[in-house]
Structure formats: structure tokens, C-alpha cells
Amino acid sequence: MEPKRLPKRAAPAHREGSPPPGLTGCPDCGPAGRGGGGGGGVVLPAGKPGANAVYTVLVEDARRRRRRGREDPAAVAAAAAAAEPGGARKAPKSPLPCAGRELPAEAEAADGWLRRLADPLLLDGRTAEELPRFPAAALGRLAAADPKTMLRVLDAGLEQCLALHSAYIPVPRQRKLSGQAGLDEVMAAAVLTSLSSSPLVLGPPPGPPGAEPGAEAWKEAPAMSSSCSSSSNTSGDWSWDPASDRSSPSTPSPPLPPAAAAAGRLPAPPPGEEPDGTHFVFGDPIPRKRKNSTKVMFKCLWKSCGKVLSSSSGMQKHIRTVHLGRKADLEQSDGEEDFYYTELDVNVDSLTDGLSSLTPVSPTSSVPPAFPVLEAPPGPAPALASPEPARPPQLSQSAPTSLCHVHTDHAYQGCPAPLRPIAVGEKRPPVPQAPAAKTHVVPTTALPKPPVATRKPRGDAKKCRKVYGMENRDMWCTACRWKKACQRFVD
DNA sequence: CCTGCCGGGGG
DNA sequence: CCCCCGGCAGG
Numbered sequence: 001m002e003p004k005r006l007p008k009r010a011a012p013a014h015r016e017g018s019p020p021p022g023l024t025g026c027p028d029c030g031p032a033g034r035g036g037g038g039g040g041g042v043v044l045p046a047g048k049p050g051a052n053a054v055y056t057v058l059v060e061d062a063r064r065r066r067r068r069g070r071e072d073p074a075a076v077a078a079a080a081a082a083a084e085p086g087g088a089r090k091a092p093k094s095p096l097p098c099a100g101r102e103l104p105a106e107a108e109a110a111d112g113w114l115r116r117l118a119d120p121l122l123l124d125g126r127t128a129e130e131l132p133r134f135p136a137a138a139l140g141r142l143a144a145a146d147p148k149t150m151l152r153v154l155d156a157g158l159e160q161c162l163a164l165h166s167a168y169i170p171v172p173r174q175r176k177l178s179g180q181a182g183l184d185e186v187m188a189a190a191v192l193t194s195l196s197s198s199p200l201v202l203g204p205p206p207g208p209p210g211a212e213p214g215a216e217a218w219k220e221a222p223a224m225s226s227s228c229s230s231s232s233n234t235s236g237d238w239s240w241d242p243a244s245d246r247s248s249p250s251t252p253s254p255p256l257p258p259a260a261a262a263a264g265r266l267p268a269p270p271p272g273e274e275p276d277g278t279h280f281v282f283g284d285p286i287p288r289k290r291k292n293s294t295k296v297m298f299k300c301l302w303k304s305c306g307k308v309l310s311s312s313s314g315m316q317k318h319i320r321t322v323h324l325g326r327k328a329d330l331e332q333s334d335g336e337e338d339f340y341y342t343e344l345d346v347n348v349d350s351l352t353d354g355l356s357s358l359t360p361v362s363p364t365s366s367v368p369p370a371f372p373v374l375e376a377p378p379g380p381a382p383a384l385a386s387p388e389p390a391r392p393p394q395l396s397q398s399a400p401t402s403l404c405h406v407h408t409d410h411a412y413q414g415c416p417a418p419l420r421p422i423a424v425g426e427k428r429p430p431v432p433q434a435p436a437a438k439t440h441v442v443p444t445t446a447l448p449k450p451p452v453a454t455r456k457p458r459g460d461a462k463k464c465r466k467v468y469g470m471e472n473r474d475m476w477c478t479a480c481r482w483k484k485a486c487q488r489f490v491d
Numbered sequence: 492c493c494t495g496c497c498g499g500g501g502g
Numbered sequence: 503c504c505c506c507c508g509g510c511a512g513g
Binding site: 463465466479480482483484485486 | 494495496497
């Protein structure tokens, strides 16, 4: 697969002029219409970090309702009809939402809404009545009927279009903080941030607004900024004239740089920033102030965690204490402790800016940072105190959930296969992944990693075949039945 | 031999 | 997805 493929941008329709009034999307996607350039993307003015909870709640609620089996049948039918119109199933990860893909009707509606939200013209004009209501219903219905589809659609739309179009969204630098505005933005931000941001970018809970100068803000979203610049190849100079932008009555201020918009700095009024329009230019070829001083961090992959620590030993300690519920210094009895974490190179600046709360010092901190884990069932996922103590924990239970964007270098890399941590000694190569991110699983007792055998070392545990015998084959675990690695009697 | 299980293929 | 199995490799 080619995760790196980026949209080939058609010749920009309006290279140097101001964007068509009322158009928030890009020239490729066009406003929410379908056909021609494609079915739309979602644009976002800014995300409020932490607001993703709203979205999660939305989906969770939908799931709950669905589980209870009282969802609106009409909605289900509608979404189902829209969800899999043949093509979507076969090619679930179209590289670009803008590339001739049809959005389910509901999603398109939601998209339209979000698009409108993103439009400061409308935002400032405040058509508040319907805005908050519609999306909840639409998103909710779609989520209820087919959360996965909705996720896919929105995700794709966000990933790409956020990067592609953010330059088109003039984000007012100063905004009156009316109550309803906050609501709308939070809703939009919720959906968008939850889907488009890596946990890294999500960063800290809402801090003091305007804490840092706006000129620095864009560094908080390295992923976005890099994808923006990388996708600007064919037209590095397409941005609207800041002067005309400023002349617009309803856009009081020039747009922020794309990444700044993505990083959720919407209401932050950077005091004393010079109104220089140049550096928000979409394809600004010069990455300013990008220090290439990177630091290796370690990110916990357990469900609902995502803690980032600066040392592997600290991470192991964290996992041991927080997730495995062990005493920090107690030696593991069976020596079969798995650590799931990932190594990532992070920009030091973005670290200090956006991750201050994610770089914890105390490994015993029991409050995991919130980031979207939609699959996570409520409660602590890894059931260590299993009702059946005799049965060793199965990998699928104890393994943390997958992460899509551990380290995002480009605009969109779907979530190819769940990034599953490799078990000890397993020789399967890791799922292809963004560079500079490696998944670690280290056995406790052998922290100085033993040489990896060419083949998985024979398990000496009794396996289903031995235990139950051929005649009781139906008692085997499925893996054994399928001649796979035994799941019941893991070594 | 027997056994565990990877890789691949079919439905 | 679920399921099966050829074939390899360790014992």
C-alpha cells in the first residue's frame, strides 16, 4: 500500500485571488457537493483539545443504544443503504476523501454542517438555532447505525481535508466568546480533534488561552504542518491575499497557519502578533523555526492510556504499576510480562509546548490522558483478575488497542491493520508503520533482549492437542484447531 | 516419527 | 471475517 500518496491537486482554481466568498473548502473538494471533485472533506477551524470526549460520548452512546436494540429503524436503513454502496466495501481506504468518493448521505450532511461551522462567516453571523441540533442528530444516527462507517468517512475527510484545506479557513483571531459560539466550536472540535489528531497533538487539556504567542502555536502540530507542506507540491503559492481577507467585513482577522488551526488554538488571541499573512500561506516551503532536535519518547499503548514517558525503563515501570497492577520492584513470577509501548521521535518544541501534561514524571499516576479510544469498553480493559485464574491471559485481551497515528508524517495513512504489538519472540514483522516509531514488547526478566530466534521458540507448555487429545478436538481453542499458535496455553 | 504453528488459500 | 491445511522446523 502507499500511505504516502498524496492528493494530486488539480490546478488551483483561484491561485492568487481571494477565495470565493462563502467557500470554506478547497477548490478540489468544493463545497459539500458531490460529483466532479469528490464528496467532500471536513474542515475545521480549530479543535479544542479535550473536546474529543464529546464525540466519544456520542459514539459510545450510539453503541449503547444499538446494543439495546432500539435504534431508529429508518435511520439504520438509511445509513445502511448509504454506507456500503458497493465500492466502499472493496476500497475502504481511498487515499483521499476528495478523490471521487461518495459519502454516505448522513456523513455528507454532517460534513456540510462541520464545514459551515468552520466558516467564520457563518460562525460570526451565528446561525445558532439549527447548528447545534442538526449534527447531533445526524452524527448520532449515523453513529448508531454504523459507527465504523462514520468513523471511516469522517476520519478520511478530516485527515486529508484538514491538512489540505485548513489554509482556506480564515480563522478569526479575535472572537467574542459568546456562549453558543463555544458550544458550536466544541462540537466541531470534538468530532474533528477526536478523529484527526494523534494523541500527541491532542495534548493537554484546555490550558490558559493565549499562553504562548500565536507565532509559536503551529509548532504544536508537527504532523499537520508537515503534511501541509508536503501536499503543496504543485502549487506552493496558492493562498488568498491577506489584504483582501482583512478587507472582508466578516472576517476580522487573517487566518492562522493551518497547523495552528488544527492545533485548536481557536479562541486564543495572540497578543502582539504582527498581522503578517505570509506565513500562513498553505504551501510555505520554508519550515520556519523547525528545530530538528528530536527526542525519543515512549508512548504507552495500553487502552485508554497513551502516556508518554521519556525513558523505556520508566515506561516499563509505568506499565507494570499502572496497567499490570504490580509492585514496581517486584519481580515477575512467570517472567511473562509484556510491555506494550511504542517509541517515537518527537519534536522537542512540540513536546514542551503541547505535551507538558503528557510528559508525566510520576509513573504511578493513575489518571491516563484521555484520547479517543472508541473500541474500549468501559472500565479497565486488561482483566488481570480473571474469573478463571487457571487460564492464562489471552493476548487479545491484554493487548492494548491499536493506534492509528502514533507518528504521523503524512496527511493520511489509513489505519492499515491494527498496529498490534508483537508478542515476545514472535517473528512476525511489525505492521508497516510510520518511520521512527517502533513497537516494543519486552519481557520483564530479559530486559537485555535475547537474540531473536529465526523461528518462534517451541512452546513447552502443553497445548490443546496434548491436553484434550485428537478425539476432543472440539475442545481445543480455535487457534489450535486452526493450527495456529495456541491461545489457551500460551507459553 | 510427533508436534506446534506459519503462511496461504478457500468460502 | 472464519476455517482449513500444506509444509516446515524443533524435538
